[in-house]
Every structure is written in C-alpha cells, then in structure tokens.
Amino acid sequence: MTPSRIVIGLGSPDRGDDAVGPEVARRVAALHLPGVMLVEHEDPTGLIDLWDTVDLAVVVDAVRSGSAAGSLLVVEAGADAGPLADQAWARTGRGGTHAFGLAAAVELARALNRLPRRLVLVGVEATAFEHGTALGAPVVAALDAVVATVVGLVGTATPPTASPQVEGVCRVPG
Amino acid sequence: MSHKLTDGGQVLHVGTLARVEGEGAMHIEIKDGRVKQVQLRIFEPPRFYEAFLRGRAWTEPPDITARICGICPVAYQFSSCLAIEDACGVVVPDAIRTMRRLLYCGEWIESHALHIYLLHAPDFLGYPGAIEMAKDFGPVVERGLRLKKVGNQLMTLVGGRSVHPVNVRLGGFYRMPTVAELHGLRPALERGLEDALETVRLVSTFDFPDMEQPWTYLSLRPEHGYPIESGDVVTSDGTAFDVRDFTAHIKEFHVPHSNALHASLDGGGPYVVGPLARYTLNHDRLSPLAREAAREGGLDVTCRNPFKSIIVRAVELVEIFVEAIRIIDAWQDGVAPSVPVPARAGEGFGATEAPRGVLFHRYRLDADGTILDAQIVPPTSQNQPSIEADLRTLVEQWIELSDHDLSHRCEHAIRNYDPCISCATHFLDLTVERS
Numbered sequence: 001m002t003p004s005r006i007v008i009g010l011g012s013p014d015r016g017d018d019a020v021g022p023e024v025a026r027r028v029a030a031l032h033l034p035g036v037m038l039v040e041h042e043d044p045t046g047l048i049d050l051w052d053t054v055d056l057a058v059v060v061d062a063v064r065s066g067s068a069a070g071s072l073l074v075v076e077a078g079a080d081a082g083p084l085a086d087q088a089w090a091r092t093g094r095g096g097t098h099a100f101g102l103a104a105a106v107e108l109a110r111a112l113n114r115l116p117r118r119l120v121l122v123g124v125e126a127t128a129f130e131h132g133t134a135l136g137a138p139v140v141a142a143l144d145a146v147v148a149t150v151v152g153l154v155g156t157a158t159p160p161t162a163s164p165q166v167e168g169v170c171r172v173p174g
Numbered sequence: 175m176s177h178k179l180t181d182g183g184q185v186l187h188v189g190t191l192a193r194v195e196g197e198g199a200m201h202i203e204i205k206d207g208r209v210k211q212v213q214l215r216i217f218e219p220p221r222f223y224e225a226f227l228r229g230r231a232w233t234e235p236p237d238i239t240a241r242i243c244g245i246c247p248v249a250y251q252f253s254s255c256l257a258i259e260d261a262c263g264v265v266v267p268d269a270i271r272t273m274r275r276l277l278y279c280g281e282w283i284e285s286h287a288l289h290i291y292l293l294h295a296p297d298f299l300g301y302p303g304a305i306e307m308a309k310d311f312g313p314v315v316e317r318g319l320r321l322k323k324v325g326n327q328l329m330t331l332v333g334g335r336s337v338h339p340v341n342v343r344l345g346g347f348y349r350m351p352t353v354a355e356l357h358g359l360r361p362a363l364e365r366g367l368e369d370a371l372e373t374v375r376l377v378s379t380f381d382f383p384d385m386e387q388p389w390t391y392l393s394l395r396p397e398h399g400y401p402i403e404s405g406d407v408v409t410s411d412g413t414a415f416d417v418r419d420f421t422a423h424i425k426e427f428h429v430p431h432s433n434a435l436h437a438s439l440d441g442g443g444p445y446v447v448g449p450l451a452r453y454t455l456n457h458d459r460l461s462p463l464a465r466e467a468a469r470e471g472g473l474d475v476t477c478r479n480p481f482k483s484i485i486v487r488a489v490e491l492v493e494i495f496v497e498a499i500r501i502i503d504a505w506q507d508g509v510a511p512s513v514p515v516p517a518r519a520g521e522g523f524g525a526t527e528a529p530r531g532v533l534f535h536r537y538r539l540d541a542d543g544t545i546l547d548a549q550i551v552p553p554t555s556q557n558q559p560s561i562e563a564d565l566r567t568l569v570e571q572w573i574e575l576s577d578h579d580l581s582h583r584c585e586h587a588i589r590n591y592d593p594c595i596s597c598a599t600h601f602l603d604l605t606v607e608r609s
Binding site for chain 1: 241244288292303304305306308309312315316319322323326335336337338
C-alpha cells in the first residue's frame with residue numbers, strides 16, 4: 001500500500017548545493033518516521049508519478065531566490081493552494097532537464113489533476129552548483145533547521161489510516 | 175519588451191526562449207524589408223571541459239563528460255569510451271556493445287519523449303507550453319510522461335541512475351543486468367511501443383510550414399541496424415569516412431557572436447546532424463514496423479522539412495522500442511560486464527548518435543594513460559550554422575508578421591533542432607531589430 005506521506009529530496013547528489021535535497025532525505029530517513037516514504041530524485045518530470053497518490057508530499061530542493069545562502073523558503077503548493085508563482089524554483093530548474101523544473105512539474109500536475117491535496121516545497125537558498133563539489137558551509141549550517149521543518153510537516157499531517165511502515169531512502173526511476 | 179532605435183528601427187526583446195537547454199540569444203536584424211543578419215548568440219561561458227580533462231587519467235572521461243548534459247549523458251559516456259578504447263587498441267565484445275545500445279535506447283526514449291510532448295508539441299498545438307497544453311490535452315501529455323518514465327526505468331536498470339548513469343566504465347559496465355531484471359521491463363516497453371506508434375499518429379496530424387532545406391546531412395551508419403552507439407560517418411553528398419578521419423573533414427571555427435564553436439564539413443556551408451539526417455541516410459535500416467509507421471505518418475524515405483523533425487523523432491521512438499525489446503529478448507546471463515582497457519600512448523577517436531545528432535570525441539594519451547589532449551564536438555555546435563540559415567530563410571517568408579508572431583515562429587524553428595546549448599558551451603533571448 002502506498003504511504004500517505006512522502007518526502008522527496010530533489011537534486012543531484014554531486015553538484016554542490018544541489019545535493020541539499022538528497023542530503024535532507026537521508027537525514028530524515030535516519031529518523032525512521034513511521035508511514036513516511038523517503039525518496040531521492042533528480043528528474044522533475046518524474047515527480048508527478050511519485051506524489052499523485054499521497055495525501056502529503058514534501059519536496060526539498062535547492063533554490064535561488066536572492067535571499068541569503070542557507071535561508072529557508074517554505075511554500076504550500078498542493079491542490080488546495082493557489083498556483084505556484086513562477087519564480088525561484090523555475091530559475092533553478094533552468095539548468096536541469098531542458099528547462100523543466102520543479103515549478104513546471106507542480107503546475108503540470110495541477111493541470112492534470114495529479115497534485116496531492118497538500119504539497120509543501122521546502123527550498124534552501126543555494127549558491128554553488130559545480131560538479132563534484134560538496135555542500136557549501138551556509139547550506140550545511142541550515143541542515144538541522146531544514147530537517148526539523150520537514151519532520152514538523154510530516155509529523156503534523158493527518159496520520160495514515162492503514163499504511164504499513166516504510167522506512168529508509170530508496171531511489172526510484174522517474 | 176520593445177523600444178525604438180535612433181534610426182527609426184525597432185528592437186524587440188521577448189525574454190528567454192523557453193523549452194531549449196542553455197543560455198543564449200537569437201539576434202535578427204531586418205533592414206528595408208530584407209534580413210540583414212541572423213545570429214545564434216551563445217553567451218553561456220565556456221565550461222572548459224576539454225581543458226580540465228588534460229592531465230586526468232584515461233579512465234575518467236566517461237564519468238566527467240557525462241556531466242556536460244543531464245539529457246544526453248550516455249552519449250558523452252559512450253563517445254568517450256569509444257575514443258579512449260580506440261586509443262588503447264581495445265574493441266569491446268559484441269555483447270557489451272549490445273548492452274551499451276540498450277542503455278542508449280533509454281536515453282533516446284527520455285530525450286525524444288521530453289522534446290516531442292513537453293517542448294515541441296505545444297508549438298504546433300498553439301500553446302505557450304506543456305502546462306497550458308495539458309489543460310486541453312491531458313491524455314496526450316500523460317502519454318508523454320508515460321513514455322519518458324519507461325526511458326527513466328531503462329536508464330535506471332542498465333545505468334544505475336535515470337540521470338547521469340553510474341554503471342558505465344571504460345571497457346563496459348560495472349554490473350550487467352540480469353535476464354530476469356530485463357524481462358521485468360518488457361511489459362512497460364511493449365506499452366511504450368504502442369504509445370510510440372500513437373505518437374506518430376498524433377504528430378503527423380500537425381500543420382507543417384512548407385519548407386525544404388538544402389543542407390548536407392551527416393550521420394553515422396553502422397554495419398547493421400539504425401545508427402545509435404557506433405558507425406562510420408556518411409553524408410548526403412555521398413562522402414563516407416571513418417570516425418578516425420572526422421577532424422580531417424569537420425573543422426571547428428570561432429565566430430565572434432558565439433561561445434560555442436561552429437563547424438564546417440569539408441569547407442562547405444551548413445550541414446545538419448540529428449534525426450532528419452539519421453532518418454534520411456538510414457531509412458533502409460529501420461525496422462519494418464518503424465518504416466510502416468513513417469509511411470503512415472506521411473514521411474517519404476527522405477525528410478528535408480525541419481518542422482517534420484517531430485515526426486521523425488516519433489518514428490525513431492518506435493524504432494528504439496522495437497530495438498530495446500529485441501535486445502532484451504535475445505539477452506543471456508553470464509556476459510562479463512567489462513574488458514580491461516590498459517593504458518598506452520596513442521590517439522583515439524569515437525562518435526555516437528546522441529538524440530540530437532553526432533557527438534564526436536578525440537583523446538590523446540601518454541604511455542601511463544594521462545590525457546594530453548581532448549576534443550569534444552557536440553551536435554548543437556555543428557547545427558548552429560544550419561539553425562541560422564533556416565531562420566534567415568524563414569524570416570524572409572514571415573517578414574510581414576508582427577514582432578510577437580515572428581518571435582514565436584522563430585522559437586518554433588529553433589526548437590526543430592532540439593538544441594542543447596549547454597552542451598555546446600544556456601537560454602535564448604530573441605532580439606528582432608528592424609530598421
């Protein structure tokens with residue numbers, strides 16, 4: 001049975017600050033939260049298949065909005081929320097799969113009626129995306145706060161009614 | 175946004191060109207009703223991959239160059255493998271070559287499905303993008319996402335990751351998928367084949383501008399089958415040469431308005447790589463099902479209308495699903511995942527068919543395998559002159575259009591090539607300057 005809550009760490013694990021999503025997913029997985037699916041994912045076009053059957057999806061991603069490095073940006077973007085403004089996530093997505101970023105995935109899912117009732121995007125302001133580099137110090141310093149934010153979100157959601165416990169991080173094809 | 179020039183002309187900025195990969199600009203200058211200048215300005219800073227490959231070990235380029243692109247990493251991995259294996263005097267066994275071909279099928283499916291459904295179809299159906307199109311064509315977009323998902327699944331199984339595969343190494347793979355694993359994908363591939371056939375039926379109903387391009391076509395042509403992971407170079411002019419002679423025929427040169435090198439074939443004008451060239455030069459190599467799909471889709475044995483590249487891509491999707499299923503059905507367990515590729519001094523050449531055209535690599539090694547020199551010629555770089563030439567022709571046909579409509583048509587024409595500007599050196603600002 002599909003868990004009713006999913007945390008998706010979006011990004012490439014070896015492109016500098018873009019690894020913040022996968023890193024947070026790993027840290028949340030280590031907490032063994034019952035009934036929460038943890039996924040690392042790189043391809044925004046595959047997100048729709050991941051979140052369209054859950055009640056709550058939390059997507060953690062690097063973002064460039066002009067704020068200070070390591071700042072958190074939390075946006076409600078589910079079926080009950082309004083359209084996602086084409087701003088920070090759209091800019092980050094430009095370097096990805098032929099310009100198809102997270103913002104596009106959210107709005108495409110909305111157009112296809114495949115958004116979860118509640119979708120929360122947790123952005124971490126990033127600065128560097130060089131291949132083969134580690135997370136920058138400001139993003140590392142923000143990790144505890146990001147994990148706490150994610151845990152708060154999935155922990156305050158309505159508990160699953162009949163879902164088995166799913167733990168650990170898995171990789172899924174998009 | 176537009177503003178007047180001091181000479182009474184006009185400059186129009188339409189912002190970034192959506193649905194292509196990379197950052198650049200298209201500058202079109204019109205004076206006295208005639209097109210004076212068309213420039214594809216790629217201003218993304220060069221990433222110096224060729225430079226920082228120097229001094230690295232001969233085993234590293236497949237992993238390093240894969241990072242050049244998130245859409246065609248397999249192309250970079252396999253072109254670099256072929257070139258370095260050539261330098262080291264190693265030819266991998268057929269079974270490894272076949273598994274490379276299967277992984278490459280995954281990349282083609284991902285790339286073609288993304289381009290056809292999410293990037294290019296909105297141009298034909300009159301939508302600014304896939305999101306707007308999805309509101310009216312939900313099942314169509316769902317089909318595109320379903321197709322792309324099969325590509326991702328194939329990439330994940332054979333390559334270890336749906337983006338930037340990690341299972342590829344010089345001489346082969348770290349691990350071979352098993353027959354049982356491969357057969358697990360067969361139902362998805364069969365559904366994908368049906369979706370690909372439906373894709374040909376859909377895109378062949380689109381309205382195509384009347385245009386024939388005269389440029390020379392260039393593609394690979396292997397001994398057997400449709401060109402994907404290997405082959406000699408052939409052109410529509412009747413020229414054929416070994417990949418080792420690529421740099422004798424293809425000369426790269428710098429133009430002031432682009433950070434990507436342009437390329438010329440034997441000193442001639444623009445030449446075209448990619449689906450149109452592959453199809454035209456290898457129609458006889460398509461499977462009967464793909465050939466029949468092409469015929470039903472209204473294609474002849476050649477295709478010189480760049481707008482019909484979307485039909486050709488759909489036919490190639492059919493071909494690639496047929497091929498993937500064929501490979502999986504014939505696969506047997508027990509194949510060694512790789513062969514040794516010991517270092518030696520020498521120069522090696524390799525080329526494969528990335529989804530958007532021929533990708534060439536050349537490496538020169540010293541005796542301990544240190545890379546002394548590297549050269550990478552990506553498809554978009556080769557297509558820049560033909561993109562500019564197409565636009566020059568088209569703008570003259572469309573010169574009476576408003577700046578807004580002209581800009582839209584030009585963006586559509588650019589997307590015919592599915593350019594990957596980040597490979598060539600990221601996004602286009604389109605400027606129309608009228609005087």
